[in-house]
Every structure is written in structure tokens, then in C-alpha cells.
Amino acid sequence: MGNLLLKNFSKEILFECLIEELDGFMVFDEKGRYVFVSRKWQDITGFNEKDILNKYVKDVIPQSLVPDVINSGSPIRGQIITLNNKNGEEFHCICSYTPLFSNDKLIGGFTITSLESSGELMELTSKINNLLKKFDSYNINFCETNQTRYSIDSITGKSEVIKNLKSNIRRVARSSSTVIISGESGTGKELIAHSIHQLSSRSQHPFIKVNCAAIPAELLESEFFGYSPGAFTGAKPGGKKGKFELANGGSLFLDEIHQLPLKLQPKLLRVLQEQEIEPIGSQASLKIDVRIIVATNQNLEKLVREKKFREDLFYRLNVVNLTSPPLRNRKEDIPLLADSLLSKLNKQLGMAVPGISNTVKEKFQEYDWPGNVRELENVIERGMNFAWADTLSWAHIGDYFESKQISRKSSLYKGKTLAKARAIAEKQAILNALFSNNGNRTKAADDLNISRAMLYRKLDELNIDISSEV
Known part of the structure; x- marks a missing residue:
């Protein structure tokens, strides 16, 4: 046939x-x-x-x-x-x-x-995303306990600071030295830890994460080192492996290391020095081969001076120090990052928001983002719930910034000619007037002290599409 x-x-x-x-x-x-x-x-x-x-x-x-x-x-x-x-x-x-x-x-x-129509797109995307979520749920256990969920490609950006960070990650991944990742909350310190492991020779071995702030202090020792059968009342009959033993051959990521109780810090120091652990209730030590990666949003040296963190442990940990930059120091990455977050959220939420308007991206670059990437993601998700299947515009998220401090020293003007800078300023003034008047052109023209005909000419000259921008 x-x-x-x-x-x-x-x-x-x-x-x-x-x-x-x-x-x-x-x-x-x-x-x-x-x-x-x-x-x-x-x-x-x-x-x-x-x-x-x-x-x-x-x-x-x-x-x-x-x-x-x-x-x-x-x-x-x-x-x-x-x-x-x-x-x-x-x-x-x-x-x-x-x-x-x-x-x-x-x-x-x-x-x-x-x-397809917007409705059909939403329905199709929702079905696909639900299937992907089901698949993810089958793999989530494996990903969290045995492999990294992110790679260096998950770190989005083309700024010099991100290029340098990625270059340093690749260098650091070649050894097994202990690493401290410093940075403000929401900057992506965990992505860096995953990337180091994924690029290293340990990538086929477990990557175990422990949030030192999320586990009660009295349980941390058993979580770290495990316990032998009958070690204490309520202990599992077969005992329990600790995080260090589970990570043997791979990497152990200790997030929020500054929250580690002082009484447990000497035991962590001993593990780093001797490369062995002693489960609770056991008389024998176990040799381990684990790379330690820690993260903190605090100044550990300051905590050492304040006697809140052991000096000897700090120096044992502080072999390599990487810094996760705040979003305000790499604003040129925001448009690319916003698109990446939108794609991720479309999948997570089962939505089909097709894009983010240029005006929104420009406005994003005027804000300093104290909550960093985490705040940016939350704002985009907030707007998506109002945009649904439309392009995300300032009308969907502008209210979030009403009480926020927006920088007027926009990086948009950097390196621009006088003519281009003037065009940017005119476009911004027109959009602000339109936003303030809910898209009413007559009222916007009055606020700008120009004729309605002049406003229409400017809308055409500056390529302002009110339907997607306002």
C-alpha cells in the first residue's frame, strides 16, 4: 500500500x-x-x-x-x-x-x-498543563531527593553580572570545595546551588536540600545525622538515615544556614573536618563523601562578631563565596526574566496569557524590587488573573505600584540620543495620562495640554497601541 x-x-x-x-x-x-x-x-x-x-x-x-x-x-x-x-x-x-x-x-x-480562539487556547493549554502537572507529581519525589530540579539555564539574564555569575558557577562546579551563596531573599540562591551540583562530577548522585529554618531545633540533629534502632522513645524500629547519609556521594544544600542553632554548629564543624557522622544512639561512625553548599541572606561575618555564629565554622564554610545579585542591580534582565516567568506561570496555573506589553516591561525597570525575583513573579501572577487570555498590560497590575516608590532615574535613557530620549519621555507622559483617565483620549489630551488631534498624531508616531498598553 x-x-x-x-x-x-x-x-x-x-x-x-x-x-x-x-x-x-x-x-x-x-x-x-x-x-x-x-x-x-x-x-x-x-x-x-x-x-x-x-x-x-x-x-x-x-x-x-x-x-x-x-x-x-x-x-x-x-x-x-x-x-x-x-x-x-x-x-x-x-x-x-x-x-x-x-x-x-x-x-x-x-x-x-x-x-485558535482565546477560549480554545485556554482550554487546550489547561489540558496540557494538567497532564504535565500529573507527570511532575510522579517525578517530584525523585527530583527533590536524587537530582537537581534546575540547571544553569534556569538562571535567566544576559547582563554582565549574570554572565560573570554563570562563569563562576562553572568554575566552582569543577571541585568539591564548600560554597557559601550569599544574597537577599528572592534572588535565586537555590538555583545557584542546583546549578553547581548539576554541572559537577557528582551530578548523578543525590542532591539533598535542608532548610535550617523550617525544622524545629530539637529535631535538627536527627534530621542531619539520623538515628539507630531504639535510639529513643518513638524512634522507628529500623532507625533512620540522616540527610548527610542520604547525600553521600552527592551534595547537601543547607539553606538559611544562619538559622542553625549554636549548639549544633560544633557537630557540623566536626563533620566538615572529619568527613564522618555518628547517628544518634550509635557507637560507630560512618564515613561520608558529601559536598556542602550553604546559603544565607544574612552577613555571616557580622553574626560572628555578634557571637551568633561560630567563627571556626564560618571559616570552614567560607572557602568559596558566590553572591546572588539583587534584581535592582540587573534591571536590563527584567524583560527577559518577565517573559520566562510568564511562561512558567502559564504552565503552573493552566493559563494562556500570550505576553507582556512593552509598557509594562519598561515600568518594571523603573522599580527597585525589594522582594527581587520572587516579588516580580508574584506581581506577574497577580496580573495574569485579571488578564486571563489577553496581553498583560499596566491596567492589570498598575494598582500594585500605587503605594510603591517608582524610580524616575530610568535606565531606559542610558545610551540614548536626545531624540530617542525625548520620544521615550513623550510616550511615558502620554501613557501616564491615558492610565489616569482609563484610556479616555479627550481627558488625557486635556491633562497633557495638547489638542485631541495632536494626541492621535503622537499615538501614531510613537506606535502606542491603547488596546494592549492601557
């Missing part, structure tokens, strides 16, 4: 039939330029094949992720995004991008676009 089919229809005809069954199909070369677009893709976007062939995809569809696929060499599956057709009209779609290689060299790739 298969041979008969190929005798009557060439592979080219079968290929053409296949791609025309898809809502949209497009092929790009290694530089990100259009090579082929299907008829349905032309119908969806309004662009004619003759007008766009050999043009860069990003120049025609600015929201396209083709450059990301070319740079990473990795596919992107089921990305929900908002695109604009030739007439500037928005539509939601699901795009999957696949790179193509020849002899290990990237030669281009293709994109499949599925066009």
Missing part, C-alpha cells in the same frame, strides 16, 4: 498536502530569513510570499522567536504568543519552532503555527 501511494503521488505532493493541513507553516534559513511560507500562513498573516522571501523574520514579525532558536540551537514547543498581521491586528496563536541541522551545523528551521 505504501509503495502504491508513492507511485501515484510524489513526495513533493505529499509534503505539500501535509503542510497545507496545518494552520501555518514557515521555513527559515540559518540567518533567520524566510525561505518558504505556506498559503495558510499567508492567509493568517496577510503577508504575501513574494513580499517577504529573503527578508528577516524578525523584521516582518517582531514577536517571532526564530532568533532565539537560531542562537540556542534548541526547539521551542507550544509557545503561546500574540502576533500582529499585516494590518496591525492582534491574534493569539500557538507556535512551535524546530531547528534543522546538517552535519551538526545549523542550516535553518521551520515554524508550525496553530491558530
Whole structure:
């Protein structure tokens, strides 16, 4: 039957039939330029094949992720995004991008676009995400006790401070030295710990996390070192392995190390010095091979001076010190980070918010984020509940910042010409007026002391789309 089919229809005809069954199909070369677009893709976007062939995809569809696929060499599956057709009209779609290689060299790739209504997108995404959550629940135990859940790619950003951090993580991962990760709450210290283990020679062995603040002080010793059968009333008949023994051969991550009780600190020091543990109720010591990674949001040297942390333990731990930077020191990463968090939350919440408006991303960069990435994630999640299947705009989250201090020394002006800086300032003033008047153009024009006709000209000049920005 298969041979008969190929005798009557060439592979080219079968290929053409296949791609025309898809809502949209497009092929790009290694530089990100259009090579082929299907008829349905032309119908969806309004662009004619003759007008766009050999043009860069990003120049025609600015929201396209083709450059990301070319740079990473990795596919992107089921990305929900908002695109604009030739007439500037928005539509939601699901795009999957696949790179193509020849002899290990990237030669281009293709994109499949599925066009659905917002409701259908939400329903489809919800079903997919529920299945993914079920799969995750089967694997959560394994991930938490035996492997890292994150990698160095989970640390999002292209700023110099993040590039340097990733470079240092790769260097540190080569040894088994003890590491202190310092940084404010919400900056991603745990991601760094996971990355160190995942890149190390211990990556196939357990990665065990202990939050020193979450375990009652009286239980910490048994949690750390375990106990032998009958060690105390209520002990399990077969005894219990402690976290050090469970992590043998791998890494033990002690989060919030500054919360470790003083009376337990000498025992941790002994483990670091002797590389052995003694379970409660046991007369024998067990040799272990564990790399210790600790994290804190406190100044341990200050705690040492205040006699709240043992000096000898601090120096034993402080072999390598990595710092997780606060978000206010890498604001240029915020747009990329916001997109990454949106994608993550869409999966977790079973939602299909297609994107975040440029205005929101610009506003995000004017805030100092005392809660760091954790606060940014919470704000995005808050807005998603109001945006639902629409692009996240300032109208969905602006109320959160009403009582917050927004910096007026925006990094948006850095390195800009006078003309570009003026355009940014004008756009910001217009958007603020529109926000204050719930999108009413007449009232906004009055506040700006310009005519309504002038406002419309500025909206066109500055490419302000009120439907997505306000």
C-alpha cells in the first residue's frame, strides 16, 4: 500500500498536502530569513510570499522567536504568543519552532503555527498543563531527593553580572570545595546551588536540600545525622538515615544556614573536618563523601562578631563565596526574566496569557524590587488573573505600584540620543495620562495640554497601541 501511494503521488505532493493541513507553516534559513511560507500562513498573516522571501523574520514579525532558536540551537514547543498581521491586528496563536541541522551545523528551521480562539487556547493549554502537572507529581519525589530540579539555564539574564555569575558557577562546579551563596531573599540562591551540583562530577548522585529554618531545633540533629534502632522513645524500629547519609556521594544544600542553632554548629564543624557522622544512639561512625553548599541572606561575618555564629565554622564554610545579585542591580534582565516567568506561570496555573506589553516591561525597570525575583513573579501572577487570555498590560497590575516608590532615574535613557530620549519621555507622559483617565483620549489630551488631534498624531508616531498598553 505504501509503495502504491508513492507511485501515484510524489513526495513533493505529499509534503505539500501535509503542510497545507496545518494552520501555518514557515521555513527559515540559518540567518533567520524566510525561505518558504505556506498559503495558510499567508492567509493568517496577510503577508504575501513574494513580499517577504529573503527578508528577516524578525523584521516582518517582531514577536517571532526564530532568533532565539537560531542562537540556542534548541526547539521551542507550544509557545503561546500574540502576533500582529499585516494590518496591525492582534491574534493569539500557538507556535512551535524546530531547528534543522546538517552535519551538526545549523542550516535553518521551520515554524508550525496553530491558530485558535482565546477560549480554545485556554482550554487546550489547561489540558496540557494538567497532564504535565500529573507527570511532575510522579517525578517530584525523585527530583527533590536524587537530582537537581534546575540547571544553569534556569538562571535567566544576559547582563554582565549574570554572565560573570554563570562563569563562576562553572568554575566552582569543577571541585568539591564548600560554597557559601550569599544574597537577599528572592534572588535565586537555590538555583545557584542546583546549578553547581548539576554541572559537577557528582551530578548523578543525590542532591539533598535542608532548610535550617523550617525544622524545629530539637529535631535538627536527627534530621542531619539520623538515628539507630531504639535510639529513643518513638524512634522507628529500623532507625533512620540522616540527610548527610542520604547525600553521600552527592551534595547537601543547607539553606538559611544562619538559622542553625549554636549548639549544633560544633557537630557540623566536626563533620566538615572529619568527613564522618555518628547517628544518634550509635557507637560507630560512618564515613561520608558529601559536598556542602550553604546559603544565607544574612552577613555571616557580622553574626560572628555578634557571637551568633561560630567563627571556626564560618571559616570552614567560607572557602568559596558566590553572591546572588539583587534584581535592582540587573534591571536590563527584567524583560527577559518577565517573559520566562510568564511562561512558567502559564504552565503552573493552566493559563494562556500570550505576553507582556512593552509598557509594562519598561515600568518594571523603573522599580527597585525589594522582594527581587520572587516579588516580580508574584506581581506577574497577580496580573495574569485579571488578564486571563489577553496581553498583560499596566491596567492589570498598575494598582500594585500605587503605594510603591517608582524610580524616575530610568535606565531606559542610558545610551540614548536626545531624540530617542525625548520620544521615550513623550510616550511615558502620554501613557501616564491615558492610565489616569482609563484610556479616555479627550481627558488625557486635556491633562497633557495638547489638542485631541495632536494626541492621535503622537499615538501614531510613537506606535502606542491603547488596546494592549492601557
